[in-house]
Amino acid sequence: MLKKLLHEPLLHFLLLGGLLFLFYSFSQHDENTENSIVISKGRIEQxxxxxxxxxxxxxxxEEKQKMIENEIYQTVLYREALKIGLDKNDDEIKRRLAQKMEFVAYDTYELPLPSDEVLKKFMREHPEKYKEEGKIHFTQNMVGSDTTEFEKEYTLTKFEAGNIFGRPFAEVLFTLKPDGKVHKIESTYGVHEVRVIDRPIEKPKAFDTVKEKLKDDYLSLQREQKNRAIYEKLKSQYNISIEEK
Structure with a gap:
């Protein structure tokens, strides 16, 4: 009986019709979904x-209605842009999507606040960032000028020296030692004869005065390292090849 039914043309026709109906139904569902724009309650709240x-x-x-209309406007044009492939090989879109992905991928954790002990250790590991700005005591006069008339004494930080004589001058000045020797340094004004009188040892700043900066710097470094680890994990999922010329 079963074999006879399997050979019935009418059964074949009905089965084929059923399959076509299911295919059409799914196709219509996909098309309707693709052509639907839903501005959800959550999106309106956002x-x-x-x-x-x-x-x-x-x-x-009125402003809320205009806001919703603008959302629909952007969504319609966005969908149409995707249909004709405007998102393909566009560096600006790639950059913006990568930035959005950074927020999605990197905003998945909360860093614990560091203790004072951790911050003090961090300060010892990076002493150059948390020390008093040193001042150098020196004399200078322009080459060819009357030394007794133009030689002057200064006690300046590197930043202050850069503002007065220019950054290149300050960079060279702060490499010199208080050895009594006369050194020639060039600036935008000409050539200077410089003698370093004293250069106090730079001391670390008091912990309490830099505690907030320490915390910000520490958390920033931790976040950078954490984000790098997340990126490397994502990167490991791809087979990357670079074509040489």
């Missing part, structure tokens, strides 16, 4: 929140 942060007030009914 748009409203963004508005309030920008303008420090709640949008009016």
């Amino acid at each position: 748009l409203t929140s963004d508005w309030e942060k920008k303008f420090f007030r709640t949008p009016t009914k």
Whole structure:
């Protein structure tokens, strides 16, 4: 009986018709989904929140409607752009999507606040960033000038010396030692004869005065290292090849 039914043309026709109906139904569903734009309640709340942060007030009914219309406008043009492939091989779009992915991928953790002991250790490991700005005591006069008339004494930080004589002058000046020797250094004004009188040893700043900066720098470094680890993990999922010329 079963064999006979399997050979019935009518059964074949019905089965084929059923399959075509299912295929058409799924196709229509996909097409309807693709052509549907839903501005969800959550999205409206997000748009409203963004508005309030920008303008420090709640949008009016008309402003809210305009905000929703703008969202629809952008979504329609975005969908059409995807249809004709405007997102392909566009460096600007690639850059913006990569930036958004950074927020998505890197905003998945919360760093613990460091203790004072951790911050003090971090300070010892990076002493150059948390020390008092040293001052150098020196004399200078222009080459060819009357030394007794133009020689002057200065006690300046590197930044201050750069403002007066130029950064290249300051860079060279702060390599010199208080050895009593006369050194020639060039600046935008000409050539100077410089003698370093004293250069106090730079001391680390008091912990309490740099604690907040230490915390910011420490967390920034931790975040950078964590983000790098996340990136390397994502990168490891791809087979990367670079074509040589």
